Amino acid sequence: MRLDRFLSEMGISSRSELKKEIRRGQVLLNGEEARDPSLFVDPENPPVVLYRGREFHYEAFSYYMMNKPAGILSASRDKKQSTVLDLIQEDRRRDLFPVGRLDKDCEGLLLISNDGPLSHRLLRPKSHVPKLYFVRVSGRLTESDAELFRRGLRYDEDLTALPAELTILSAEDIISEACVRITEGKFHQIKKMFLALPKKKEVLFLKRIALGPLRLDEALKPGEYRKLKEAEISALKEIPSSASEEMRR
Ligand code: URA
Numbered sequence: 001m002r003l004d005r006f007l008s009e010m011g012i013s014s015r016s017e018l019k020k021e022i023r024r025g026q027v028l029l030n031g032e033e034a035r036d037p038s039l040f041v042d043p044e045n046p047p048v049v050l051y052r053g054r055e056f057h058y059e060a061f062s063y064y065m066m067n068k069p070a071g072i073l074s075a076s077r078d079k080k081q082s083t084v085l086d087l088i089q090e091d092r093r094r095d096l097f098p099v100g101r102l103d104k105d106c107e108g109l110l111l112i113s114n115d116g117p118l119s120h121r122l123l124r125p126k127s128h129v130p131k132l133y134f135v136r137v138s139g140r141l142t143e144s145d146a147e148l149f150r151r152g153l154r155y156d157e158d159l160t161a162l163p164a165e166l167t168i169l170s171a172e173d174i175i176s177e178a179c180v181r182i183t184e185g186k187f188h189q190i191k192k193m194f195l196a197l198p199k200k201k202e203v204l205f206l207k208r209i210a211l212g213p214l215r216l217d218e219a220l221k222p223g224e225y226r227k228l229k230e231a232e233i234s235a236l237k238e239i240p241s242s243a244s245e246e247m248r249r
């Protein structure tokens with residue numbers, strides 16, 4: 001990979017700016033000045049980069065936790081609307097994508113990465129990765145609603161949810177609040193499940209607070225993000241990569 005691309009993939013700066021900086025002698029690779037932007041760099045055996053006195057280490061994969069704000073699309077790019085990737089300022093690598101989707105009006109934990117295999121393991125239906133949501137719904141939730149969630153609720157003509165946990169936090173005639181834990185992720189699933197209750201409830205507010213082993217960092221305000229910690233990345237990587245591995249567990 002060319003040096004200028006390698007450095008821009010690390011999110012150090014834009015490629016055009018880096019070309020100039022390299023020619024000015026601002027970049028050292030393993031302590032040696034590198035003044036040629038087209039110099040070959042092997043990402044499998046990456047050098048330590050020193051740029052303006054700061055050391056950078058190449059990572060093949062990036063992982064961010066975002067508190068997705070309402071009103072922003074969970075997509076990589078969109079011609080008309082802002083996407084979650086537009087909110088990522090520091091890392092301009094072009095291969096980042098949101099791992100799974102949240103509805104435009106939904107907030108909360110979104111994983112953003114360029115790790116395709118990990119994304120596949122998290123999203124494929126047979127992984128049954130648990131997802132925890134906080135909801136505010138219209139009307140009074142009851143324990144019999146929780147029982148219907150537990151049994152597996154039929155919520156679309158031909159869709160029945162896997163058993164889900166509904167923990168009621170507060171229940172009043174106009175509005176109730178609850179946490180819902182599901183182990184699948186079908187289109188508009190939470191909203192549809194509440195609409196499918198005998199006394200149907202409309203979801204007024206929806207926020208994801210956990211995805212598998214990841215828990216939304218409460219310090220992140222809507223629109224903010226941070227890199228995942230090593231322990232969080234390791235916990236995600238524990239998700240089995242194949243059905244045979246799953247069976248061995
Ligand atoms: N369920 C929904 O209805 N919407 C989401 O964004 C996620 C789960």
